[in-house]
Amino acid sequence: MGRSPCCDESGLKKGPWTPEEDQKLTDYIHSNGHGSWRALPKLAGLNRCGKSCRLRWTNYLRPDIKRGKFSEEEEQIIINLHQVLGNKWSAIATHLPGRTDNEIKNFWNTHLRKKLLQMGIDPVTHRPRTDHLNLLANLPQLLAATNFISNPMNNNPWDNNPLSLQTDATQMAKFQLLQNILQVLGTNPSPPAVPMEALNLIGSQPFPNNQQIYEYLRGVNSVNLSQNIPTSTFPNLDNFHLPNDLHDHIVQPNINGNSKTHVENIHDNNVGNYNQFVSGFQTEHSLPALVSDLPDFSTVKKMENKYNPSIDMSTNPSSTSTTFEAWGDLMDDEAVGDSYNWRDIIE
């Protein structure tokens, strides 16, 4: 309580600071320290309120302020910290020596926020955006987003850091997208019209590569993937190569629910592309129902919540009712692909 009246006082100058004012303020603080900000203007010979002086000093004149463009590392740190801390600009600023909260806030609002939007990432939730109805029209953005986040250059620099959860979650999202499309194709008597381009695009993307996905694969066990996936629907499956590490590390669930065993020599079994992978997988394994949220996001959420209790676990932004609803809301029209317009292709 007790809001400062200083800025309401009349007769005090407002607006941009002149070099002379800057010099007065700097000289005074160098000689005396700032002491009481309220008393400072009079002592320093400035016709400003103390608040204005404090802001000018902390955001601009302070000698330890780093000026100039933010580095890529700084960008990534801000993104990672924002995911955990939200708009706690001062808290974020403590991790970026020489940067002020105001500077970081401005940088976020003018650069990073837009950048994430264009990548198909919600800058508030740091998840793939879910505010759009056209799933397939947004595949490029989703995949761009997941690849962006999966890129080691864009990962946070801290191992074992909660901030890396974003990467896992998004890779899960990517996998789930693919899986749900396959499921729709496989379980519907009349598969929906999925544009060839969409499947080509999926097939051209690197398969997600993450331990959490492997864990997910171990855990799925509800609806059997239909045996009659029309493989002719996948014109570009040859491009859908599994990465070597997936071959090497994937763990298949034991159909009896007992101990799990590593699949040895998947390469030798010719499960080298997604077509073969699915063929082998569908005989013994199952997929979750067409739904709703991304199963392992809840795990991620819990882990996030561990570090940020303010996150409301009761609301799940992903909980829409169908695959295409859930995944269809990925982006709005602000997000435009870098090199082509996917809508045009689809249409």
Place this chain on the structure above:
DNA sequence: AAAAGTTACAACCGCAGCTAA
């Protein structure tokens, strides 16, 4: 060249929390 639109960022506003009288 000029007008219109956009971007970037410094600065302001007002609320919240802490402290001291």
Place this chain on the structure above:
DNA sequence: CTTAGCTGCGGTTGTAACTTT
């Protein structure tokens, strides 16, 4: 306990600089 003073913080605004038409 209440209240005023002060500071910190996040949201918002104003405007200079830049770009596009």
